[in-house]
Amino acid sequence: DTEVTQTPKHLVMGMTNKKSLKCEQHMGHRAMYWYKQKAKKPPELMFVYSYEKLSINESVPSRFSPECPNSSLLNLHLHALQPEDSALYLCASSHGGLADDGELFFGEGSRLTVL
């Protein structure tokens, strides 16, 4: 199973709402990532978790709050977002650790629209 599953596929929220994006993988990967992608642009790294610990935060605003409850799950909590945060949010995973060949597996993404 080489699948990364993201829910929901689409999300519309107001600027005062609180919502969460979820990501799950069952490949035994120990590194998980959140990327943000705007239309016709490459993905931009937001966060990396390695062995359930936050290892990279690319200076992302605090209105985005990541959480890694266990080695299979990754959440992105959203609060007080701005319309410019509307984008495709992609989750990815890789093997992690010394044996990591670095191959990334992406989910289908969650399309977020902030009104």
Add this chain to the structure above:
Amino acid sequence: KQEVTQIPAALSVPEGENLVLNCSFTDSAIYNLQWFRQDPGKGLTSLLLIQSSQREQTSGRLNASLDKSSGRSTLYIAASQPGDSATYLCAVAPSNDYKLSFGAGTTVTVRA
């Protein structure tokens, strides 16, 4: 800082023609290079991963080469089909962390 460039930005070819997609990077100290495919509004699908010690990788009609010294990788797609229409992105992993550097992608249209 690693800069990754993909030229051309867009490409349109008739069905059956071979595709050649280029990726160049500025820092040769890489861990690996990965080619992805992205359909509109969808996630990225990994096509090929080339480790820094490798010169090429092949999967079916796809072949990717890597020349670290010149900072280049090329993705070849043989006998293109309309189903190959998508955006192709290359991404370079540095030697020491998880931060991929992505190119802007080449959008391919294969005409039936």
